[in-house]
Amino acid sequence: MKKDNIFDRYSRQIFIEEIGVAGQRKIMDAKVLVVGAGGLGSPVVQYLAAAGIGKLGLVDFDRVEIHNLNRQIIHSEDNIHQAKTESATAYIRQHNSTIDFEPFQVKIDADNALAMLAPYHIIVDCCDNFTTRYLLNQTCLQLDKPLVYGSIYGFEGQLAVFNYQGSKNLLDIFPTPPDPEQVPNCDKNGVLGPLPGIIGSMMAMQVLKIVTGLPVDSNQLTLVNTFHWRFSKLLF
Known part of the structure; x- marks a missing residue:
């Protein structure tokens, strides 16, 4: 993409004093791996791609099903039965074909986690099970990489x-980790579609703040209750 086109595309970010041209360059140099292409992964991928993240990796081994569509908004009816990574690739090509998008249709496990996470600067946990969450945390500790977590x-x-x-x-x-039998999940207990959009957007914002060197709150868990519309923080 030509320099003029780059400025036009990202001008509304560049106009922000705290971002500027230098911040946009950092965004375009960043390498971010998103694990999970579902309810949380969808808005994270959307906003990171839109911002111009230089290299964006996406890991998911699942396929699109019709019950995904109330919240997994990078997928559509035309993508049902497709691999989620394939559906996401089609979305990225239409929305921002200039970024380096790397899909992985695999399941992250103890055998491949180190190799998969190592090339990236920031890891984003959008998965739906605690086994993977704890594996990502352990691997990020080994590699000394920040992990943006949401559930x-x-x-x-x-x-x-x-x-x-x-x-x-x-x-x-x-x-x-909790007993898997006692952990609620969206398939059994449901989720209202905009919720992952809210949390996923917040996760994408944290990624961009890390990339551009803006202040990031740490050692705290942000709790969002959209039923009573309450936002709180738990320090740890």
Whole structure:
């Protein structure tokens, strides 16, 4: 993309005093890996791609199903039964074909996590199970990479930034994973569509703040209750 086109595309970010041309260059040099292309991953991918993240990786092994469509807004009816990474690739090509988008249709596990996370500067946890969450946390600690964490359920969501500039991590607030049989999930208990849009957008904002060197709150868990419309912070 020519310089003039770059400025035109990202001008509304560049006009922000705290971002400017230097900040946009940082965004375009950044490498971010998003794990999960579902309710949280959809808005994260949308806004990071729109901002011009230089290299954007996306990991997901699942396929699009019709019940995903109330919240997983990078996918459409035409994508049903497609791999979510394939659907996301089509979205990225239409919205911002200039970024380096790298889809991985695999499941992250103990055998591949280090190799997959190592090339990226920031990891974004948009997954839906605690096994993967704890693996991502452990791997980010090994690689000394920041981890942007989010989760959703019903009307409620959580958000935190772990392992950033010496800050605490997932184990400091949740030392042990819960019993999988006692963990609620969207498939069984449901979620109202805009909630992951809210939390995912907040996660994307935290990523962009990290990339551009803006202040990022750490050692705290942001709690969002959209039923009673309450926002609170839990320090840890």
